[in-house]
Amino acid sequence: MTTSPLSALPLHSRAHDEAEAHDGEDQVQRAADLAALHRAADAGQAAAAWVRELAGRQSEEEHSRLLGRVAGAITQASSREIIPGSEGLLTEELRYTLAADVVLGASHTTGTLPELHPGERMPLIAVCALAAAFPSCVLGDLNRELEVLAAELEAATTASRAATAEMPAG
Structure with a gap:
């Protein structure tokens, strides 16, 4: 009599089912976090592109350079600085670059304010504040909090572009 190959298969257990279900939930969560x-x-990136547009229209080189750094900081804070398992903090340099006084530009050296159209200052502050908040999402419900902040950043960028578009070229 031959031995059935079925006897060599591992027994199916409830613990195995639970482990597979847990692995499936983890994969779904990782996919949601990644999205x-x-x-x-x-x-x-969209917000940073708008800030680069602001930088490009500055007549004072100091304002242009500062806004260029702000654009880079927005990109970094909304991507590379969101590190699951970290303490969710920005570096001091990024915090400083994304501070609300960005609307003052390099006025301490130029004696002038950046050339911003009416309605652009508040969205610029909002974009910077939202970008600065992204890394802290790793301390809570990452995907839910990132989705909320990303939606608000998209809205602020849309508002900023609308304010820019309302002004005549020239």
Whole structure:
């Protein structure tokens, strides 16, 4: 009599079912987190592109350089600084670069304010504040919080572009 190959298969257990279910939930969560991370990065890139447009129209080189650094900081804070398992803090340099006084530009050296159209200052502050908040999402519900902040950053960028578009070229 031959031995059935079925006897060599591992026995199916309830613990095995639970482990597979848990692995499936972990994969779904990782996929949701990854999607939220991508949305945050995309929102940050769009906001940074707008800030680069602001930088490009400055007649004072100091204002242009500062806004260029702000654009880079927005990109970094909305992507590379969101590190699951970290303490969710920005470096001092990024915090300083994304501070609300960005609307003052390099006025301490130039004696002038950056050339911003009416309605652009508040969205610029909002974009910087939202970008600065992204890394702290790792301390809570990453994908839910990133989705909320990304949506708000997208709205602030849309508002900023609308304010820019309302002004005549020239």
